[in-house]
Every structure is written in structure tokens, then in C-alpha cells.
Amino acid sequence: MQFILGIISILLAEVVRDIYHIAGHYWQPIKQFHLLHHKAYRRDFSIANLETYKKSQLYNDVPEALCMVGLTAAIAILTQNPGMWLGCVYSFVFLVPAVLRSQGMLLATDLSHKPGDLVEIPALWRVNRTYHWRHHFDETNAYFAGHFTSVDRVLGTSLSLKGKVVAVTGASGALGQGLIEELSRQGAKVIAITTNPAAVFRAGTTALSWELGAEAELLPHLQGVDILVINHGVNVHGDRSPAAVYQSYEVNTFSTLRLTELFLSTITKSNDRATKELWINTSEAEVNPAFSPLYELSKRTLGDLVTLQRLDAACIIRKLVLGPFKSQLNPYGVMSAPWVARAIIFLAKRDFRDIIVTINPITYLLFPMKELFQSVYFRLFTKNAKISANPMSGNIVERSTSKVN
Numbered sequence: 001m002q003f004i005l006g007i008i009s010i011l012l013a014e015v016v017r018d019i020y021h022i023a024g025h026y027w028q029p030i031k032q033f034h035l036l037h038h039k040a041y042r043r044d045f046s047i048a049n050l051e052t053y054k055k056s057q058l059y060n061d062v063p064e065a066l067c068m069v070g071l072t073a074a075i076a077i078l079t080q081n082p083g084m085w086l087g088c089v090y091s092f093v094f095l096v097p098a099v100l101r102s103q104g105m106l107l108a109t110d111l112s113h114k115p116g117d118l119v120e121i122p123a124l125w126r127v128n129r130t131y132h133w134r135h136h137f138d139e140t141n142a143y144f145a146g147h148f149t150s151v152d153r154v155l156g157t158s159l160s161l162k163g164k165v166v167a168v169t170g171a172s173g174a175l176g177q178g179l180i181e182e183l184s185r186q187g188a189k190v191i192a193i194t195t196n197p198a199a200v201f202r203a204g205t206t207a208l209s210w211e212l213g214a215e216a217e218l219l220p221h222l223q224g225v226d227i228l229v230i231n232h233g234v235n236v237h238g239d240r241s242p243a244a245v246y247q248s249y250e251v252n253t254f255s256t257l258r259l260t261e262l263f264l265s266t267i268t269k270s271n272d273r274a275t276k277e278l279w280i281n282t283s284e285a286e287v288n289p290a291f292s293p294l295y296e297l298s299k300r301t302l303g304d305l306v307t308l309q310r311l312d313a314a315c316i317i318r319k320l321v322l323g324p325f326k327s328q329l330n331p332y333g334v335m336s337a338p339w340v341a342r343a344i345i346f347l348a349k350r351d352f353r354d355i356i357v358t359i360n361p362i363t364y365l366l367f368p369m370k371e372l373f374q375s376v377y378f379r380l381f382t383k384n385a386k387i388s389a390n391p392m393s394g395n396i397v398e399r400s401t402s403k404v405n
């Protein structure tokens with residue numbers, strides 16, 4: 001029991017840290033001091049100016065740690081529970097180095113501000129350097145969490161779409177239009193990638209034509225894209241002719257695979273790992289019947305390949321696992337595409353990597369289990385021989401030379 005209370009007090013200390021941090025962005029009396037913290041680092045997290053760094057420790061990090069110590073101590077005293085003191089002891093671990101750094105007696109930064117290239121993708125539950133880098137250099141009014149990502153997940157600040165260049169395939173379809181609307185509302189600059197030259201999009205959207213099989217021609221455009229949403233798809237319903245088999249796999253699986261490889265080949269810079277994302281619309285047909293066998297087969301293959309690719313992903317790859325919504329592809333859908341689009345963005349901003357939006361409760365149960373077992377199985381029985389000692393160069397060399405054509 002005392003151990004559990006101790007863990008709770010540590011979590012409380014982290015919540016205090018995050019609240020203090022958010023206040024540093026919105027509450028005038030401490031805003032100027034928090035600004036020092038932002039000025040202290042260059043884009044590679046090296047210290048920009050030692051005096052600013054020391055000042056930022058004294059006026060930002062020390063008071064932040066003092067608040068953590070003070071509030072956790074107050075809670076321990078009020079609850080009169082020895083376990084609750086653990087959060088206070090934990091907070092001291094941050095107070096002491098902050099004091100030493102403010103006096104120039106410790107120059108090593110904490111782990112989230114360690115200088116150098118970003119080598120990981122943003123972590124899901126614990127704040128790593130790449131996660132925190134986005135707070136400094138992507139959007140300062142998001143990614144507030146200091147240690148555990150929970151506060152951002154609650155606030156919807158785990159992903160900022162403001163100013164991001166987001167490209168959507170299948171743009172003229174029902175969900176494509178819904179996503180364009182919602183992404184634009186969130187401040188993203190949207191590129192509508194469409195095979196329909198006559199398609200009309202909301203004002204402010206850039207339209208880009210492409211055709212199946214000519215994915216490589218999109219490469220120059222994808223270089224500047226932050227988030228690619230691969231959303232196009234086809235449903236041949238009851239047709240089981242050879243042409244239907246070919247079309248289902250070509251549209252739903254292989255073109256998506258080619259676009260995935262193409263997009264991953266654009267991840268060349270350290271910060272691309274932090275800002276670039278790939279969202280792939282698979283479908284709940286990954287785990288449930290869609291009463292269209294070829295649709296299921298092609299989407300399941302796609303889903304499995306995405307699971308495989310996520311093992312070595314050079315950026316965040318999200319799966320969109322959607323239930324039936326009304327569109328040309330599914331005239332019997334029960335949800336509406338604009339509502340599904342809003343739900344997708346809501347969950348993406350809370351860093352759901354598997355975005356499940358459906359009315360079928362079984363999917364919420366089956367999909368995470370399938371995804372977990374599948375990824376463990378793939379991890380155990382496959383290896384990526386081409387990934388070198390430097391994970392950054394490994395992915396880039398491999399992806400820029402293979403499969404794209």
C-alpha cells in the first residue's frame with residue numbers, strides 16, 4: 001500500500017511540474033523566466049549561452065522543483081502517510097541539480113535536453129528528447145509534459161497541427177473531404193492528393209494530381225510534407241474476378257506501400273524524426289468482417305505490413321482503424337465522414353498510434369490484442385539486416401535505394 005501511495009506521490013510531483021510549465025507559457029509573472037529556458041538552447045539542444053542557461057536554471061528550473069517539493073511535502077503532511085513522502089524525495093532529485101546548474105557547478109543538462117541529433121521517434125508514455133524537442137522547436141504551446149506524457153494526452157497537446165503541411169490521398173472522397181476540413185480548422189496547411197482532376201476543395205487547400213502506379217512522381221512534393229495521410233481506397237464488394245483481385249490489392253495495399261516507402265525516404269534530417277508522421281487508413285476490416293472478402297484481404301495485408309514497418313519506423317506511423325461510415329465506398333455506413341474525421345483528429349492530438357473509430361465494441365477489444373501479438377511475432381521472427389549501427393543512416397540509406405520504383 002505504501003509503495004502504491006509512493007508511486008501516486010511521484011505522479012503528483014510530475015503533474016505539479018507540468019502545471020508549473022504550462023503556467024510558464026500563459027501566466028505573465030513567470031512567463032519571462034520560462035522564456036529564458038527556451039532561449040538557453042540551440043536546435044540541437046546544445047547550450048546557446050552559458051549565462052542565459054544558468055539564469056534559466058535559477059529562475060525557472062529551481063522554482064519549478066521547489067513547487068514540486070513544497071506541494072508533495074504539503075500533501076504528505078496533510079495525508080499523514082509515510083509513502084506520500086516519496087514524491088517529495090523524488091522532487092529533491094530535480095531541485096539539487098537545478099541549484100548546482102544555476103551556480104555553474106554542473107554543466108551536464110538533464111536527459112530531455114541532452115545535445116545531439118535526434119535518434120528516436122517521440123516516445124508514447126515517457127517524454128524522450130525527441131518528444132521534448134517538439135516543445136522547444138515545433139510548437140511551444142504544445143508538448144508540455146516533462147516526464148510522463150499523460151498531461152498532454154488529457155489536454156490534447158500531444159500533437160500540434162498548427163502550421164503543419166499535411167497531405168491527404170483519396171482527398172475527394174467522403175473521409176478525404178472531412179479530414180481536409182478538420183485539419184484546416186486545426187491550422188494545418190493541407191495538400192489534397194487526388195486522382196480526380198475535376199475535384200473541388202475548400203478554399204486554401206492545395207490540390208495535387210496523381211495516378212496509381214506513378215507514386216514516385218510525388219516525391220518532390222512529399223519532401224516538404226510533415227504528415228502524409230494515406231487514405232485512398234476501393235471496395236469491389238462482391239466481385240471476385242481476377243481484375244477485382246488485382247484492383248483491390250493494387251489500390252488498397254501496393255500503392256499505399258509504395259507511398260509509405262517514398263515518404264519514409266524523405267526522412268533525412270534529425271528533426272524529421274520529430275515532425276514527420278505517416279497516417280495509414282487500414283480499416284476495422286483488419287479484425288472484423290466487412291462483408292466484402294477482397295476488401296478485407298487487401299486491407300488485412302496492408303494492416304500487417306504497416307505493423308511490420310512500424311518495428312523500424314523512422315517516424316511515427318499511426319493506423320486509422322475505422323468502422324462503417326457513409327461514402328461512395330460504403331453507402332450503408334452508419335457514421336458520418338465529418339464526424340469520423342473529427343474523432344480521428346481528436347485522438348491523434350492525444351497521441352493515439354492506433355486510432356480506432358467505430359460503433360463496433362469488438363474492434364476495441366480485438367484490434368489491440370491482434371496488433372500486440374502480431375508485432376511481437378514479427379519482432380521475434382524477422383530482422384532488419386540493413387539497419388546499421390547508426391539507426392538514422394540505416395533507415396535513410398535503405399529506403400532511398402529500394403522499393404520506391
Ligand SMILES: NC(=O)c1ccc[n+]([C@@H]2O[C@H](COP(=O)([O-])OP(=O)(O)OC[C@H]3O[C@@H](n4cnc5c(N)ncnc54)[C@H](OP(=O)(O)O)[C@@H]3O)[C@@H](O)[C@H]2O)c1
Pocket residue numbers: 169170171172173174175176193194195196199212231232233234251281282283284321322323324325326327328329330333337
Ligand atoms: N466508408 C467506410 O465505411 C470505411 C470504413 C473503414 C475504412 N474506410 C477507408 O477509408 C478510406 C476513405 O474511404 P471513403 O469511405 O471516404 O470512400 P470514398 O468516398 O469512396 O473515397 C475513396 C477515395 O479513394 C480514392 N480512390 C478510389 N479509387 C482509387 C484508385 N483506383 N486509385 C487511387 N485513388 C483511388 C478516390 O479519391 P480521389 O478521387 O481524390 O483520388 C476516392 O474518392 C478508404 O481507404 C477506405 O477503405 C472506409
